[in-house]
Amino acid sequence: MRALAHLTRLALLAGAIALPPLAAAPAAAQGVIPGDIAAQTEGPMLLEADELIYDTNTGTVVAQGNVFIAYSGYQLFAGRVIYDQAGDQLTAAGGVRLEEPEGNVVVARNLTLSEDLKDGFAEGVRVDTIYRTRLAATDAERRDGSVTIFNNAGYTPCWTCRRRPDQPPTWAIKARTVVYNEDKRELRFEQPHFDLLGLSLGPLPSFTIPDPTVRRKSGFVTPTGVINNLIGVGARIPYFQTLGPHRDITVAATPLSRQGVLGDVEYRQRFYNGAFNARAAGIYQLDPDAFDNQSGDRNIRGSFYSQGEFYFNPRWRWGWETTLTTDRSFLDDYEQNGGADLTAPTTLFLEGLGIHNHFEARLWGFRVLQEDYNSTQVLNPPNPFSPVGSRLQGKQAVAHPVIDYAGVVDRSVLSGELAYALNFTSVSRQQTDAFGAFVNGTLTPRFRGVEGTFTRGSAEVSWRKRLAGPLGQILTPYAGVRGNVFIVANRDANVPQLNEGVTGTIMPAAGLTYRWPWLVAASWGTQVIEPIAEIYARTNEIGIGDLPNEDAQSVVFDDTNLFGPTKFSGFDRAEGGVRANVGVRYTAQTYGGGSLAVTVGQSYHVAGRNSYRIPDILDSTGASGLSEDVSDFVGGVTLDTGGGLVVTAKGRFDDETMDMERAEVAGAARVGPLSSQVTYAFLAAQPDLGYVVDREEVHGAASLRVFDRVRVFGQLRYDVRGGDFIRNGIGAA
Numbered sequence: 001m002r003a004l005a006h007l008t009r010l011a012l013l014a015g016a017i018a019l020p021p022l023a024a025a026p027a028a029a030q031g032v033i034p035g036d037i038a039a040q041t042e043g044p045m046l047l048e049a050d051e052l053i054y055d056t057n058t059g060t061v062v063a064q065g066n067v068f069i070a071y072s073g074y075q076l077f078a079g080r081v082i083y084d085q086a087g088d089q090l091t092a093a094g095g096v097r098l099e100e101p102e103g104n105v106v107v108a109r110n111l112t113l114s115e116d117l118k119d120g121f122a123e124g125v126r127v128d129t130i131y132r133t134r135l136a137a138t139d140a141e142r143r144d145g146s147v148t149i150f151n152n153a154g155y156t157p158c159w160t161c162r163r164r165p166d167q168p169p170t171w172a173i174k175a176r177t178v179v180y181n182e183d184k185r186e187l188r189f190e191q192p193h194f195d196l197l198g199l200s201l202g203p204l205p206s207f208t209i210p211d212p213t214v215r216r217k218s219g220f221v222t223p224t225g226v227i228n229n230l231i232g233v234g235a236r237i238p239y240f241q242t243l244g245p246h247r248d249i250t251v252a253a254t255p256l257s258r259q260g261v262l263g264d265v266e267y268r269q270r271f272y273n274g275a276f277n278a279r280a281a282g283i284y285q286l287d288p289d290a291f292d293n294q295s296g297d298r299n300i301r302g303s304f305y306s307q308g309e310f311y312f313n314p315r316w317r318w319g320w321e322t323t324l325t326t327d328r329s330f331l332d333d334y335e336q337n338g339g340a341d342l343t344a345p346t347t348l349f350l351e352g353l354g355i356h357n358h359f360e361a362r363l364w365g366f367r368v369l370q371e372d373y374n375s376t377q378v379l380n381p382p383n384p385f386s387p388v389g390s391r392l393q394g395k396q397a398v399a400h401p402v403i404d405y406a407g408v409v410d411r412s413v414l415s416g417e418l419a420y421a422l423n424f425t426s427v428s429r430q431q432t433d434a435f436g437a438f439v440n441g442t443l444t445p446r447f448r449g450v451e452g453t454f455t456r457g458s459a460e461v462s463w464r465k466r467l468a469g470p471l472g473q474i475l476t477p478y479a480g481v482r483g484n485v486f487i488v489a490n491r492d493a494n495v496p497q498l499n500e501g502v503t504g505t506i507m508p509a510a511g512l513t514y515r516w517p518w519l520v521a522a523s524w525g526t527q528v529i530e531p532i533a534e535i536y537a538r539t540n541e542i543g544i545g546d547l548p549n550e551d552a553q554s555v556v557f558d559d560t561n562l563f564g565p566t567k568f569s570g571f572d573r574a575e576g577g578v579r580a581n582v583g584v585r586y587t588a589q590t591y592g593g594g595s596l597a598v599t600v601g602q603s604y605h606v607a608g609r610n611s612y613r614i615p616d617i618l619d620s621t622g623a624s625g626l627s628e629d630v631s632d633f634v635g636g637v638t639l640d641t642g643g644g645l646v647v648t649a650k651g652r653f654d655d656e657t658m659d660m661e662r663a664e665v666a667g668a669a670r671v672g673p674l675s676s677q678v679t680y681a682f683l684a685a686q687p688d689l690g691y692v693v694d695r696e697e698v699h700g701a702a703s704l705r706v707f708d709r710v711r712v713f714g715q716l717r718y719d720v721r722g723g724d725f726i727r728n729g730i731g732a733a
Contacts, residue, residue, distance in 0.1 A: 045071040059085035073101030103130040131212035134158045146182040153178040170707040171196045185211045216242050230290045232258030246270045260286045276308030294371055295327035302326050315352055322346040328371055342370055357407025364399035368392045394431030397449055416465030423571050426455040427550055432492045447617040452491040454548040458484045458571040478511035486547050499546045507574050511536035525590035533582050536565055540609040541576030549616045555624040558650050559599040559636030577608025593642030603631040623686040630655050644670040673705035696720035
């Protein structure tokens, strides 16, 4: 729309060129406008045309044949531009195209405008904006310098219009008349109807929308439908209200056939150094019995959510996120969180990011969104210690706080790199989270967490240096030390094995990594074969089973952590004794973009106490494949064809029988409009963790792009051993 005014200005300047009194200028004439004409413009203008004609009798200036005008970043293309000085009228014809500096494109068959730019007429006009919208009409008329009337027009948000301008959009709003008011920055549709794939699906009432340049404007937002057997059928009707350039609010009402009206309000505000938002939702339920025997069986239900982030300077920021609910299932029942989250976080943080270091401090709390349920089993075997589904909120830990500070010294130390890591963690829980596991045929309690408060401070310093051998070998010596201080306040008398009070540990370490990469070049690509061997020596780990384990419960031994100083996930546990890791990495890269990466290897406990053999209060390491002196074999393969197919496979296999202990195979492919992914996962029985049978599962998902902005999708998750569908669904977007 604004582009029409720019088009007029450009063409007017082109037509007003003061030429000598000649009948015609030579073909392919070109030049930069000088003198008095340039003084009237904001900058120089370039004009190119096959022919320039100036009629001294009529005062008409004609540029014709491949006319090109460039002015202040605007580019105008036309077959013919005529300026009639006597009639104060300008005409551009023969396929007019204007490209604006912002990226908007205007196309028209013919254009006629007055000298003062207030009135004009265009035929066969189309506007493609940088806001990914298109407006096309059989003709357009400009009045009073601010109102443009498009007749027999079509309007659509169009993501592919600029990339494929000759193809019609999938859908559009068509109208007898579209009135664009530049002052009000709005479009009004008269006698509109909705078109899909070129077919009219029915009339619509006349309506007004802001033009694409308006990013925020008060008014009703598109409603969304709701269908749920517990709350009924309804529609969310939101109203958006701007409160100035930096604030706005959305108020919505959702009438529901079974439960009444759900109301919600969201406030947003931006400051010079950050922003925050807050949202509250609530309802007085007409039929709370629909949630019988659940926490939602109550009259008044609601939630509050807030999130904010502010910067002290470019390196330091702080913020928060919090979720409060009247009950566990409100967010899920009323579809406020997508229905997939099991917890809602509350956190307050301070973070600093430097060139060589990083600091982060957080308070963490989690609102459990699952209902409590009575159960005397944790899969298998029976669990007499703590029913897994009871008092879930009490079993959820609160961190107050978790502080991390890590980095590297910004200069070399002994010709190597000196790194450091500090961690302080303090957590509390109100209920012990316990389950039973069979150990040597005896039902033994295991603890994910224990009632009480546990505090730990850790500091680690490590040094390493990279050396090159005479035949291309790479040696990396390593030295480090870690110290921990535990303060244990155990409030569960049924877990007496935890040491009360203050306990300190220190573990020095030394190691060496040896790599010898071989590069093989071929006509189709390159290959790298890299044998790797490393050894790490530490003192024995102390306090195993006598100290809490909050952040090192996950021990998944695979190709990603085969190499490295430790395979524990956190600071509460540390790998002790002497351990060697041996393996081979192979990488192939084709010149056509395909690649293959393979890693295989094994770990060996050489001396001292094996940290993965001695159980702690959870004993998550017993089924890790590291408890014996010779570990299981691990391997991983990634194949990327470079043509849309990627396959990954990884597994762990018994070192003696080669039985599969853990495996995962995933494939992802994209062919034209179809993308799909399939994942297969297998876990052998882990009786030490309460799983006495193998677990096997398949997950698949696919998405098909039907039109430019329309796709259908589906997914399923299938328990192979149980023969049940865990999750399945289809949809369109």
